[in-house]
Amino acid sequence: MATSSLTTASLSCAEETTSNGLHDSVESSQKQQTGLMQSTNSSTPAKTDDWSPVLIKIAKDRDRVAFGKLFDHFAPKIKSYGMMLRSQHTSPQMAEELVQDVMLKVWLKAHCFDVSKASASTWIFTIARNCRTDFIRKANRTDTELSADDLWPMAEEEGPYTSLHQRRIEKNIHSAVAQLPPEQADVLKRIYIEGKSHSEVAAATGLPLGTVKSRVRLAVGKLRTLL
Amino acid sequence: MSHFRPDIHWLTDYAAGTLPLSQALCVAVHLSFCPESRKQVEQLNSLGAIMFSNATNDSDSLPSEKLISEPQTDEDESINQELRAKVFDLIDTKDIKQQPSEITASLSANDSSNKAELLPHCLAKLIPEGIDQLDWKKLGTALSVARLPAGDGSREVALHKIKAGGRVSNHDHRGREVTVVLQGSFSDQNGLYLPGDFLVKEAGEEHRPIASEDAECICLSVLEAPVKFTGPLTGLINPFLKIKTGTR
Numbered sequence: 001m002a003t004s005s006l007t008t009a010s011l012s013c014a015e016e017t018t019s020n021g022l023h024d025s026v027e028s029s030q031k032q033q034t035g036l037m038q039s040t041n042s043s044t045p046a047k048t049d050d051w052s053p054v055l056i057k058i059a060k061d062r063d064r065v066a067f068g069k070l071f072d073h074f075a076p077k078i079k080s081y082g083m084m085l086r087s088q089h090t091s092p093q094m095a096e097e098l099v100q101d102v103m104l105k106v107w108l109k110a111h112c113f114d115v116s117k118a119s120a121s122t123w124i125f126t127i128a129r130n131c132r133t134d135f136i137r138k139a140n141r142t143d144t145e146l147s148a149d150d151l152w153p154m155a156e157e158e159g160p161y162t163s164l165h166q167r168r169i170e171k172n173i174h175s176a177v178a179q180l181p182p183e184q185a186d187v188l189k190r191i192y193i194e195g196k197s198h199s200e201v202a203a204a205t206g207l208p209l210g211t212v213k214s215r216v217r218l219a220v221g222k223l224r225t226l227l
Numbered sequence: 228m229s230h231f232r233p234d235i236h237w238l239t240d241y242a243a244g245t246l247p248l249s250q251a252l253c254v255a256v257h258l259s260f261c262p263e264s265r266k267q268v269e270q271l272n273s274l275g276a277i278m279f280s281n282a283t284n285d286s287d288s289l290p291s292e293k294l295i296s297e298p299q300t301d302e303d304e305s306i307n308q309e310l311r312a313k314v315f316d317l318i319d320t321k322d323i324k325q326q327p328s329e330i331t332a333s334l335s336a337n338d339s340s341n342k343a344e345l346l347p348h349c350l351a352k353l354i355p356e357g358i359d360q361l362d363w364k365k366l367g368t369a370l371s372v373a374r375l376p377a378g379d380g381s382r383e384v385a386l387h388k389i390k391a392g393g394r395v396s397n398h399d400h401r402g403r404e405v406t407v408v409l410q411g412s413f414s415d416q417n418g419l420y421l422p423g424d425f426l427v428k429e430a431g432e433e434h435r436p437i438a439s440e441d442a443e444c445i446c447l448s449v450l451e452a453p454v455k456f457t458g459p460l461t462g463l464i465n466p467f468l469k470i471k472t473g474t475r
Contacts, residue, residue, distance in 0.1 A: 075306045080282045096310055107318045125276035129244040144378025150349045151251045170273050177277050192243040192278040198236055213236055220235050
């Protein structure tokens with residue numbers, strides 16, 4: 001079951017980096033890694049992001065120990081992300097398959113990770129989101145050529161931020177999320193983690209759609225002022 | 228930057244992955260034209276990563292509370308060693324087989340030259356032979372439609388083509404319609420829409436699109452329910468009595 005989604009994923013990744021690009025990205029990863037290691041001084045990062053050097057090490061050295069660390073940190077989060085989807089297809093088996101799909105994709109696509117475009121956790125989140133979407137698409141037997149990786153591209157061609165800038169932004173978002181009023185954070189959680197659209201959140205909570213919308217607008221608006 | 232962009236709710240639903248595939252396709256096409264929206268989606272992805280990092284499977288606690296007590300203990304409790312071993316087995320087998328075929332596959336994919344290349348990647352995949360080779364059906368003198376196989380059973384996904392200077396019959400929408408301009412431009416009472424512009428017409432809104440004089444206009448549209456034509460010739464040109472899902 002993992003095979004077909006992986007093939008698509010690998011293809012779209014290879015399209016981004018032709019044989020030449022692949023070499024370039026490894027070189028730039030090495031540069032980025034030096035910078036990051038200086039600022040973190042640790043190979044087992046604990047907080048928000050700093051899993052980037054580990055991911056870069058996986059890409060560069062195909063390091064299984066590093067991959068094991070990454071697995072132990074992210075696998076439980078991916079499993080929760082699968083379990084918390086509000087869908088008739090949600091099950092512990094589905095969540096474990098999701099862990100398997102996502103971690104395998106992380107391993108195979110690690111060379112596509114570019115720290116100047118996104119942090120490791122953002123990168124892994126987008127993979128998990130795409131895999132979860134594909135899982136539902138297949139469970140519903142949706143008949144289309146389109147896979148999630150076509151509709152939610154993994155990374156932009158032109159990264160607007162330098163890596164330091166990007167890291168600062170994510171740190172800001174992180175602390176801003178912590179300060180959100182609980183009702184706004186709750187709406188975001190339902191959308192991002194439970195996979196509900198605005199109108200489904202309204203239906204589930206009994207709130208008017210306008211209220212759901214204004215909570216999202218306030219929350220995202222507040223985060224944007226920090227960027 | 229496009230003048231007509233998806234609002235923050237559309238972009239949030241997109242970044243969270245909750246939009247139906249057909250509507251996500253419209254947003255993805257818009258993003259391929261609009262750096263400003265792409266930047267916003269990147270921020271919303273970062274937000275998603277934080278929600279994801281804080282998500283633990285006890286649904287009563289709020290993410291904001293979780294942030295304060297960063298998870299320490301749950302790191303390995305829910306993942307059994309069998310699954311871990313299985314993933315490690317898989318990376319051993321995939322690693323050797325997968326990598327070289329990726330590169331050859333991408334090279335041959337790039338060979339498919341011609342008109343599909345002018346389309347955003349996501350759309351080109353649905354239209355491998357190019358726009359001209361689609362099965363265009365005339366809906367009157369100015370308007371043609373070609374349905375796309377986007378696999379959405381409850382929405383009609385199609386390209387619409389208005390000839391240069393053409394006027395589309397006044398019509399209202401019984402369901403929401405999302406439109407993204409791909410080529411050319413058209414206008415209605417609300418403004419002029421250029422390539423990349425994203426517009427949403429809610430059920431009941433009437434409009435009468437007119438293509439610009441200089442070129443035909445091609446749009447991607449995703450319609451939630453049939454459109455009702457309100458002008459003359461209704462009997463002749465009302466093709467939307469029933470939504471047809473594209474088939475291949």
